[in-house]
Amino acid sequence: MIRATMLLALVALALASILVGVGDLGGAQAQNILLTSRIPRTITVMLTGTSLAIAGVLMQMLARNRFVEPSTTGTTESAMLGLFIVTVFFPGFSMMSKMLVASVFALAGTFIFITLIHRLPLRSPVMVPLVGIMFGGIVGSGVMFFAYRLDLVQSLGIWMNGDFSAVLKGRYELIWLVAVLCGLAYWLADRFTVVGMGRDFASNLGLNYKWVMAAGFSLVSMIAAVTLVIAGVVPFLGLIVPNIVSRMRGDNLRLSMPWVALLGALFVLACDVIARLLRYPYEIPIATVVGVIGSVLFIYLLLNPPRKKGVRA
Amino acid sequence: MSYPINRLMLACLLAIAGAVAFLAMNRVVGWSLTWQFRSDKLLTMLVVAPCIAMSTVAFQTITFNRILTPSVMGFDALYMLLQALVVALLGSVALSDMNPYLKWAGEILLMVAMVTLLFRWLFGGKRRDLFLMILIGIIFGILFRSATDLIMRILDPVEYAAVLDASFASFNQVNKDLLLASMVICIVPMLALWRWRHRFDAMLLGRDQAINLGVDYNRQVTKTLICIAILVAVPTALVGPITFFGLLVANLAYQFSGTHKHAYVMPMAVAISVTFLVGGQAVLEHVFNYGSALAIIIEFLGGLVFILLILQRGKR
Amino acid sequence: MIECCDLTLSYDQQPVLKQITLTLGKPGITALIGPNGAGKSTLLSAIARLVKPDSGTVLLDGEPVVGNQTLAKHLAILRQDNHMEARLSVYDLVCFGRYPHSGGRLTDEDLQKVAQAIDYLDLQPLQDRYLDELSGGQRQRAFIAMILAQDTEYILLDEPLNNLDMKHAVSIMKLMQQAARDMHKKIIIVLHDINFASVYADQIIAMKDGQVAYQGTPEEMITEPVMLDLYDLPMQIQQINDKPIAVYHL
Numbered sequence: 001m002i003r004a005t006m007l008l009a010l011v012a013l014a015l016a017s018i019l020v021g022v023g024d025l026g027g028a029q030a031q032n033i034l035l036t037s038r039i040p041r042t043i044t045v046m047l048t049g050t051s052l053a054i055a056g057v058l059m060q061m062l063a064r065n066r067f068v069e070p071s072t073t074g075t076t077e078s079a080m081l082g083l084f085i086v087t088v089f090f091p092g093f094s095m096m097s098k099m100l101v102a103s104v105f106a107l108a109g110t111f112i113f114i115t116l117i118h119r120l121p122l123r124s125p126v127m128v129p130l131v132g133i134m135f136g137g138i139v140g141s142g143v144m145f146f147a148y149r150l151d152l153v154q155s156l157g158i159w160m161n162g163d164f165s166a167v168l169k170g171r172y173e174l175i176w177l178v179a180v181l182c183g184l185a186y187w188l189a190d191r192f193t194v195v196g197m198g199r200d201f202a203s204n205l206g207l208n209y210k211w212v213m214a215a216g217f218s219l220v221s222m223i224a225a226v227t228l229v230i231a232g233v234v235p236f237l238g239l240i241v242p243n244i245v246s247r248m249r250g251d252n253l254r255l256s257m258p259w260v261a262l263l264g265a266l267f268v269l270a271c272d273v274i275a276r277l278l279r280y281p282y283e284i285p286i287a288t289v290v291g292v293i294g295s296v297l298f299i300y301l302l303l304n305p306p307r308k309k310g311v312r313a
Numbered sequence: 314m315s316y317p318i319n320r321l322m323l324a325c326l327l328a329i330a331g332a333v334a335f336l337a338m339n340r341v342v343g344w345s346l347t348w349q350f351r352s353d354k355l356l357t358m359l360v361v362a363p364c365i366a367m368s369t370v371a372f373q374t375i376t377f378n379r380i381l382t383p384s385v386m387g388f389d390a391l392y393m394l395l396q397a398l399v400v401a402l403l404g405s406v407a408l409s410d411m412n413p414y415l416k417w418a419g420e421i422l423l424m425v426a427m428v429t430l431l432f433r434w435l436f437g438g439k440r441r442d443l444f445l446m447i448l449i450g451i452i453f454g455i456l457f458r459s460a461t462d463l464i465m466r467i468l469d470p471v472e473y474a475a476v477l478d479a480s481f482a483s484f485n486q487v488n489k490d491l492l493l494a495s496m497v498i499c500i501v502p503m504l505a506l507w508r509w510r511h512r513f514d515a516m517l518l519g520r521d522q523a524i525n526l527g528v529d530y531n532r533q534v535t536k537t538l539i540c541i542a543i544l545v546a547v548p549t550a551l552v553g554p555i556t557f558f559g560l561l562v563a564n565l566a567y568q569f570s571g572t573h574k575h576a577y578v579m580p581m582a583v584a585i586s587v588t589f590l591v592g593g594q595a596v597l598e599h600v601f602n603y604g605s606a607l608a609i610i611i612e613f614l615g616g617l618v619f620i621l622l623i624l625q626r627g628k629r
Numbered sequence: 630m631i632e633c634c635d636l637t638l639s640y641d642q643q644p645v646l647k648q649i650t651l652t653l654g655k656p657g658i659t660a661l662i663g664p665n666g667a668g669k670s671t672l673l674s675a676i677a678r679l680v681k682p683d684s685g686t687v688l689l690d691g692e693p694v695v696g697n698q699t700l701a702k703h704l705a706i707l708r709q710d711n712h713m714e715a716r717l718s719v720y721d722l723v724c725f726g727r728y729p730h731s732g733g734r735l736t737d738e739d740l741q742k743v744a745q746a747i748d749y750l751d752l753q754p755l756q757d758r759y760l761d762e763l764s765g766g767q768r769q770r771a772f773i774a775m776i777l778a779q780d781t782e783y784i785l786l787d788e789p790l791n792n793l794d795m796k797h798a799v800s801i802m803k804l805m806q807q808a809a810r811d812m813h814k815k816i817i818i819v820l821h822d823i824n825f826a827s828v829y830a831d832q833i834i835a836m837k838d839g840q841v842a843y844q845g846t847p848e849e850m851i852t853e854p855v856m857l858d859l860y861d862l863p864m865q866i867q868q869i870n871d872k873p874i875a876v877y878h879l
Contacts, residue, residue, distance in 0.1 A: 067448075116620075119624065120624065124442050124443075124444040124445065126442065126444045126445045126447075126448045127444045127623060129448060130444055130447055130448050130451070130623060131620055131623055131624075133448075133451055134616050134619050134620045134623070135616075135620065137612070137616045138613060138616040138617060138620070141609055141612040141613040141616060142613060144609050144612075145606065145609045145610070145613065148606055148609060149606075235455070278463075278467060279466065279467050282466075284463065284466045284467070285462075285466075287459075288459050288462045288463045288466065289463065291455060291456070291458070291459025291462070291463075292456060292459045292460050292463055295452050295453070295455045295456035295459060296456060298452050299449055299452050299453065299456070302445060302448060302449055302452070303449070377713070510733070511728070511732055511733025511734070512733070514725070514728075514733060515725060515728050515733070517713060517715040517717075518711070518713055518722075518725060519711065519712065519713055520679075521674075521679050521706070521708050522708075522711065522725075524677070524678065524679055525677060525679075525701060525705055525706050525707075525779075526701050526725060526726075526728045526729055526779070527698070527699070527700065527701025527702070527728065527729040529698075573715040573716065573717055573721065
């Protein structure tokens with residue numbers, strides 16, 4: 001029942017997203033506008049939402065912490081560093097190669113983060129995102145410094161602020177890659193669930209812990225890199241959606257992942273429509289809208305931890 | 314070297330050396346002309362540095378920790394948000410007719426009210442995990458920054474530009490009108506914090522012990538917060554937000570003064586703050602020629618210190 | 630005299646103190662006993678204005694404790710966990726006891742009182758050590774030295790024996806007894822171990838469910854029917870050295 005309502009809402013929002021815009025859809029240009037701008041944009045928005053939400057839920061399973069997602073683990077900033085380096089030194093590279101370099105950096109950054117949190121005496125689960133955000137901040141200010149020296153602060157600003165207004169036919173097709181990555185994630189869902197229960201538990205069930213971890217983090221890094229190249233940073237999405245789903249549906253990935261995917265798409269689509277309508281005909285970067293809504297929800301989640309049944313707080 | 318007073322004197326000497334270096338390095342014209350060129354920037358830094366140092370030390374004392382600072386909690390971002398809100402609600406036309414001091418005073422009052430409310434809401438209720446409070450503070454900072462951005466983008470492009478000017482930490486463009494007023498307005502809260510130095514010592518023992526020793530705890534926290542709010546608003550209005558500077562300065566001050574006594578820690582923090590800001594700017598501007606990179610470098614170093622502090626704190 | 634009039638307090642709609650009316654603070658040691666959750670620590674905190682009651686007042690020698698600016702010169706409280714961020718030496722901590730008298734600028738008289746308190750608890754060898762380097766018992770002694778340096782007529786201690794081994798627990802109780810006798814202090818201690826109360830206290834107040842259930846001398850209080858009612862646990866009371874000792878471990 002809820003799922004049907006959500007699907008309906010998704011379709012309605014997708015239609016709204018296609019209809020909202022400056023160009024007049026009644027004119028002769030209608031077909032052109034639809035095919036080169038509106039439909040690619042709506043697809044990109046939905047896939048970004050879905051994939052970032054799935055990247056979030058994957059990371060939360062693998063790091064065994066509810067508050068991680070690419071933007072709270074330094075993964076996004078590391079991808080940005082890669083993107084920055086490749087843009088500065090190899091401006092001729094294709095979008096695909098840029099994305100690959102960014103993925104490698106994202107993976108390296110994630111690896112450093114994981115090493116860092118292994119050194120943490122885990123007194124409090126919120127230390128993990130805290131260290132991650134700071135690590136991301138350090139990588140980010142490093143990028144900022146070089147951007148400042150090379151006079152590239154402006155283009156950096158474009159990546160840092162997620163924005164779908166530049167999505168056009170011919171420049172967005174790479175986003176289909178995340179659909180493949182999400183499919184892979186779903187296919188491996190059971191393994192990730194088992195790994196989420198811990199190394200001993202996974203080994204006991206005969207799973208190769210290291211390989212599953214590596215596969216999971218590679219998926220996350222690639223999703224972070226692709227969405228960064230196409231849309232820019234969209235913060236907190238991968239944190240909020242899985243936490244809401246987990247409160248509703250529990251943590252079995254095979255069952256919860258479709259929900260996460262659906263809600264992720266719905267959330268970003270809604271934010272995108274808001275971003276386009278707030279100051280029509282101008283557009284507000286979606287990162288700003290998500291930043292406001294997302295941080296409010298994040299604070300709510302932090303202050304209201306899920307109640308354990310039968311235990312009084 | 315081992316006496317706190319000697320260390321404090323050394324830090325003060327370093328601060329003065331920094332200021333002299335800033336004035337004297339690469340001087341090509343006469344002293345009076347150099348003073349004309351450089352004095353605004355120097356005076357600005359001499360206002361900003363003590364404000365950040367004092368407000369951070371006081372904030373850490375009333376929150377019983379050395380990781381949270383007013384800027385990490387997003388207080389300076391909150392001030393930016395309030396500025397944007399004022400522009401959004403009144404419109405830049407109405408504001409340009411308004412006395413700038415009046416506008417500024419209004420913003421600071423609003424800031425005091427908001428900071429007190431936010432603090433009471435977060436720290437007033439049941440005791441929460443310190444790390445949770447830090448994370449919430451950081452997310453509040455992100456919220457305030459995003460909300461500021463949102464409001465600015467909803468505004469007209471002209472008004473947008475007016476607000477945007479203020480949103481980057483820079484010591485190069487200084488608002489001269491505000492400088493003098495800032496100096497005047499900072500003095501009162503700074504003197505107040507200095508007067509309460511012994512009370513702050515007692516507050517290090519925790520709320521219960523402070524009350525036992527006769528500190529009127531709740532009133533003292535409120536009064537301190539009001540001072541902190543002003544001391545955050547002033548530098549933010551002058552140069553924009555610098556998130557990690559206070560964290561850096563306060564922790565170095567605890568390290569170097571080798572005592573918990575606020576009578577030493579507070580002036581030590583001020584001296585270190587001036588040394589870093591003025592000395593750092595002198596070196597960057599006159600040696601490396603990167604005048605406006607100081608804020609970025611401070612963020613970088615501050616972030617590192619922050620992680621180290623968390624790791625160290627977690628081990629205990 | 631400390632007079633509690635009609636004290637009522639709840640946490641999250643859970644009543645902790647129910648209309649307590651009580652006079653306490655006779656010279657010597659008064660022990661507050663009772664099962665977990667009886668409201669002993671909360672009562673102590675309310676008396677020392679650390680928590681604000683929902684209704685009712687506490688008077689110290691006829692004056693309300695809330696808003697009393699000089700209360701810290703007359704009444705001192707030590708609670709259970711005394712965690713702090715700052716690294717303080719034992720000497721620094723004991724100096725804080727003089728804050729109510731001198732506001733942080735220590736006079737010669739203050740320094741003398743600090744030295745006396747350190748002597749009294751045999752802390753000279755430790756006085757330059759940092760608190761976080763000490764064992765639980767040593768740290769507890771340091772805090773008690775601070776409270777003694779505060780030089781108040783009334784001293785409230787909330788389970789000062791927690792986390793102490795038997796030897797240190799006994800030495801702290803002996804010290805308090807001695808302080809009560811030597812310096813005419815009025816000491817109120819929350820105790821878990823009823824036998825410590827029996828041996829060292831001059832009077833005992835027993836709380837249950839947010840109310841005062843019994844009060845009296847150890848001889849009147851440590852009896853089988855009272856203990857059974859209070860703790861819901863049958864005990865055998867035996868006289869050892871003229872003191873009633875409860876045996877409930879069997």
